[in-house]
Amino acid sequence: MVAFPVFLDSYQQVRLSSSLVFLAHLLLLLLLQPGEVNSENFTVVGPGEFVLAYVGDEVEFPCHLSPYLDAEDMEILWFRSQAADVVHLYQGRRELYGQQMAQYQNRTELVKDDIADGSVSLRLHRVTLEDEGTYGCCFSSGDFSGEAIWELEVAGLGSDPHISLEGFKDGGIQLRCTSSGWYPKPQVQWRDHQGRCLTPQTEAIVKDAQGLFRLETSVIVLEGTHNNVSCSIQNSFLGQKKEFVVHIADVFLLRTSLWKSIFFGTLVGLLLLLALLTILALCFFEKQRRSQEKLKKQAEKDKGKLQMELDWRRAEGQADLVCVSLQRKTPF
Structure with missing residues (x-):
């Protein structure tokens, strides 16, 4: 029976160890409750100090809690310079667009596949130069609130020269x-x-x-x-x-080909112009020749008519003279 007290001491040690493990698990569960999160134990991690985007492309702003924690019931806000400038808002397990700035409407997309692990990302489509500036994301739930800040720099790599x-x-x-x-x-x-x-x-x-x-x-x-x-x-x-x-x-x-084309084009044009002028000249001279021949024939014709009329008048005059002579010689 000497070993009996030793048995009781071992039992008490085992019982004490089980109690400590239970208390540790209970404390861990209390720490992980969203409504009782200590802001000193968690931080918000953003995409970094600077984010680069190209004009016309899309850019992504990832944010997560460290250590990882379910953020499905939290409010998550992406903002521009200050919290009042809402870029995108997630609240009550849904996305709200009523407070979103006009320049970001229909251009933001929330990626929340890993929100249960405290990791989300915001995509901004069709980046413009006006998007350049300071951005931030904020996680808040009950007494906990944390944010990350970064600068968006926009650049444009132009068209090929x-x-x-x-x-x-x-x-x-x-x-x-x-x-x-x-x-x-x-x-x-x-x-x-x-x-x-x-x-x-x-x-x-x-x-x-x-x-x-x-x-x-x-x-x-x-x-x-x-x-x-x-x-x-x-x-x-x-x-x-x-x-x-x-x-x-x-x-x-x-250049050589261009000058050759210009030379031959000009030469062909001059030849065509010369041929056209030659044809016009021949037509003009031919018309003049025919006109002169016609005038000459008409003149000869008129001359013949005039000669015939003159001969006829002469013949008629001689006939009248004969009649007068005959009348003078005839006695009463």
Whole structure:
């Protein structure tokens, strides 16, 4: 019976351990109740300090609780600069649009597949330059409220450069480069085949109605240059550029072909004009010849008639003289 007290001590230790485990589980359950969350124990994690979006694309703003907690019954708000500027509102297990700012209507989409784990995301469609600025997301439930803040930066990577032949000027060929849809203001550079910068003849970078930059620049390349010339446009904010290369030999070949076409076209036109003038001249002379022949025949005809009339009158006059002579010789 000496071991009996030891048995009681072991039993008491086991009972005490079970009680401690139960109390620990109970404490954990109390901590995880949404209505009794301690704001010091949970934080809201946003997408980061900065978010980059391209004009016309969509951007996503993910937010979650740390540590993860069911947020299905919480109020989740995405706002612009301040809470009163509502971008998107989730409340009472549904999305409310009555307080949403006009510029975000029909452009937001809530992704809540993992809301039970405290993770949600807001998609903003058709990004514009006006969307650039400060954003935040806020989780609130009972005594708990937390938010995350970030900056949305918007950029535009414009269209591919287009080089066109403008004509021949100052002993060389004038090339023009155009592109649009850039933001912020881009940098443009002409270069030859060796990478050397070419001084532009003209350069204009202006904003369009959407606030995006459109550029137009030209350069004169001297004749005899049978190498590549490039127009490069760079967005320094994105660290990206677009480039277009043209081969000068092909352009001058186009010039030769153009002048040949103009020469032969002019020559054919002159020949046709000469032939037409020749035909008109022949027709004119032929008409004049026929008119003269007709006048000549008419004159000869009139002359014959006049001669006949004159002969007739002479004959008639002689007959009258004979009659008069006869009358004088006849006695009464």
